[in-house]
Amino acid sequence: xxxxxxxxxxxxxxxxxxxxxxxxxxxxxxxxxxxxxxxxxxxxxxxxxxxxxxxxxxxxxxxxxxxxxxxxxxxxxxxxxxxxxxxxxxxxxxxxxxxxxxxxxxxxxxxxxxxxxxxxxxxxxxxxxxxxxxxxxxxxxxxxxxxxxxxxxxxxxxxxxxxxxxxxxxxxxxxxxxxxxxxxxxxxxxxxxxxxxxxxxxxxxxxxxxxxxxxxxxxxxxxxxxxxx
Numbered sequence: 756x757x758x759x760x761x762x763x764x765x766x767x768x769x770x771x772x773x774x775x776x777x778x779x780x781x782x783x784x785x786x787x788x789x790x791x792x793x794x795x796x797x798x799x800x801x802x803x804x805x806x807x808x809x810x811x812x813x814x815x816x817x818x819x820x821x822x823x824x825x826x827x828x829x830x831x832x833x834x835x836x837x838x839x840x841x842x843x844x845x846x847x848x849x850x851x852x853x854x855x856x857x858x859x860x861x862x863x864x865x866x867x868x869x870x871x872x873x874x875x876x877x878x879x880x881x882x883x884x885x886x887x888x889x890x891x892x893x894x895x896x897x898x899x900x901x902x903x904x905x906x907x908x909x910x911x912x913x914x915x916x917x918x919x920x921x922x923x924x925x926x927x928x929x930x931x932x933x934x935x936x937x938x939x940x941x942x943x944x945x946x947x948x949x950x951x952x953x954x955x956x957x958x959x960x961x962x963x964x965x966x967x968x969x970x971x972x973x974x975x976x977x978x979x980x981x982x983x984x
Contacts, residue, residue, distance in 0.1 A: 764827035767841035768795035863935025867944035
């Protein structure tokens with residue numbers, strides 16, 4: 756297999772209690788990766804933790820997830836990007852398996868499954884909902900946010916769009932509408948931590964439904980073209 760480089764872009768703000776596990780998982784992959792931390796000017800011990808690792812750290816005032824990821828990716832030097840939230844962590848072979856799955860030259864996304872990690876009950880496995888197609892994506896987000904994608908494809912569609920949430924869903928729709936394909940790995944490759952301080956846990960009642968309606972309105976032209984899956 757031709758060697759292709761990977762950058763893992765970690766975003767963080769005041770998640771010092773989880774950051775070490777995230778950075779350890781990124782810097783100990785079975786395939787060597789560039790690791791970039793974009794920190795939203797944390798006031799906790801995040802920078803002390805970051806100093807322990809061979810990574811590049813960018814400090815950025817809080818302007819949202821989409822802008823933070825775009826900043827990190829803009830500074831990346833690799834062919835592929837893996838976005839990682841600082842309260843989650845990767846399996847050691849996340850990158851190796853993702854690269855092995857990217858055999859199609861039109862593969863712009865490689866999506867695997869995850870473990871939902873709960874504090875007080877057993878973890879659960881969730882896999883990408885198939886078929887992963889533009890029609891399916893216009894109905895629901897069937898790809899998880901920590902999925903590997905081509906930096907060139909991200910650049911072609913203008914990167915993440917700054918939204919109040921679901922920046923990843925919006926990016927997947929635009930990538931596939933631009934003709935890029937998604938390869939699926941039917942096993943969990945990272946750990947999604949569920950905790951009280953996470954952003955999605957603080958959405959107001961009905962917030963997710965409202966954002967789903969917004970996403971469909973935002974891409975109404977594609978829905979008219981592709982219909983539902």
